[in-house]
Amino acid sequence: MRKLAFSMNMSLDGYIAAPGNDLGWSVPSDELFQWWSDRVEATGLALYGRKLWETMSSHWPTADQQPGATPAQIEFARRWRNMPKVVFSSTTSAVHWNARLVSGDAVTEIARLKTEDGGPMDIGGATLAAAAMRAGLIDEYTIVTHPVLVGGGTPFFTALDNWVNLNLLETRTFPDGVLLTRYETRR
Numbered sequence: 517m518r519k520l521a522f523s524m525n526m527s528l529d530g531y532i533a534a535p536g537n538d539l540g541w542s543v544p545s546d547e548l549f550q551w552w553s554d555r556v557e558a559t560g561l562a563l564y565g566r567k568l569w570e571t572m573s574s575h576w577p578t579a580d581q582q583p584g585a586t587p588a589q590i591e592f593a594r595r596w597r598n599m600p601k602v603v604f605s606s607t608t609s610a611v612h613w614n615a616r617l618v619s620g621d622a623v624t625e626i627a628r629l630k631t632e633d634g635g636p637m638d639i640g641g642a643t644l645a646a647a648a649m650r651a652g653l654i655d656e657y658t659i660v661t662h663p664v665l666v667g668g669g670t671p672f673f674t675a676l677d678n679w680v681n682l683n684l685l686e687t688r689t690f691p692d693g694v695l696l697t698r699y700e701t702r703r
């Protein structure tokens with residue numbers, strides 16, 4: 517059975533995007549960027565909501581061809597293109613770059629995907645992750661907390677009907693006061 521992790525950058529006050537979908541506060545150090553790249557390389561299947569898909573697919577497919585692309589950006593772009601992806605959207609008509617589109621019930625499809633053989637799955641996008649969180653499908657939370665207060669925006673966590681007890685698996689610090697915490701869901 518595949519494990520599903522929710523992994524995102526988060527402000528100290530709990531947001532994955534500031535008002536206006538501003539992500540400028542989450543620019544990674546070289547060390548953190550390499551950590552994210554290695555995570556993409558290890559991901560068996562990435563699950564994207566529409567908004568995050570639009571953000572990622574508007575940049576990474578050709579980022580390695582841009583003037584001034586660093587070796588790390590070139591490597592990430594290659595890894596991102598090669599990583600299998602599922603995009604959940606009822607408004608998107610087509611996806612590319614090793615991705616397939618699901619327009620039906622996301623929770624049902626994610627539950628089905630978890631029963632398949634394969635490497636670990638990562639879920640990204642606030643709305644999609646919130647649905648999986650409420651359904652109890654997330655096995656691990658990987659939170660990369662940046663020392664900034666953005667005051668509002670898109671929250672990392674959704675409102676839940678029940679508590680979710682967690683076990684701490686890992687902590688790691690990165691430059692600029694960024695803290696990674698990784699938790700598994702206690703079943």
